[in-house]
Amino acid sequence: MMTAAMTFFGNILEEVSDDPSSIFTNTTSDTTVGAGQFFICVGAALVLGFLISLIYIVTHRKEGYSQSYVMTIIMLPAIIALILILINSTAGALTLAGAFTLVRFRSVAGDPKDIAYIFYAMATGVACGIGYIGFALVFFIALGIVMFVLSEVNFGAAKAKNMTLKITIPENLDYQGVFDPVLDKYTTFHKLRRVKTTNFGTLFELIYSVDIKDDIDQKKFIDELRALNGNMTINLVFFKYDDKVYES
Secondary structure, eight states: OHHHHHHHHHHHHHHHHHOGGGGGSOTTOSSSOOHHHHHHHHHHHHHHHHHHHHHHHHHTTTTOEEHHHHHHHHHHHHHHHHHHHHHTOHHHHHHHHHHHTTOOOOSOOOOHHHHHHHHHHHHHHHHHHTTOHHHHHHHHHHHHHHHHHHHHTTTTOOSEEEEEEEEEEETTOOOTTTSHHHHHHHEEEEEEEEEEEETTTTEEEEEEEEEEETTSOHHHHHHHHHHHTTSOOEEEEOOSOSOEEOOO
């Protein structure tokens, strides 16, 4: 049985070694897809998905990432490649690829860059699924290098961090304009987005959208706010998820 398996995979490698340029042609244009073509396309999609996940980890090592999201990036290209192989039609594949643009994310909206990585993995899977493995490889390398370089040079980084500030105050405090001097000192932008009551109406919660300056002392910022709200709860929200992994 081991010999038969080695012979099978040897034939797959022989198909590629006989004509290396074949990876830049459509290998699934025939009506019937052979086992060799199937393993080459799905295997390439799986490997490229794994490599895309590594790029995602490297470019998000400072800001954090979700393990489940990394696993999704690995699986997605192979899943899409298999679907397109089963369709076995370039026209049908392009139609299905267009259908993916109609998919809406049912979870809470995340970082736009994370959504872009989803489409990065999808595009690679589509290319592998319709047989253009060489182009999928070139696309992966080109975009991967660009993303890595942009991440290392911190391209497009703002001088302020967009965050959500939640301030709890007693019900008898007139909050209008009370916190503005402190917010003007430590932020480049602030706007009161919502006011709601908590604790059966005995407390108010003010929710601000703020852009925090990079060079400020955040502890002093919070301490000055606490002096104005009666030393009650203050939340400065950095991330929307708690299951992120961080690397030093």
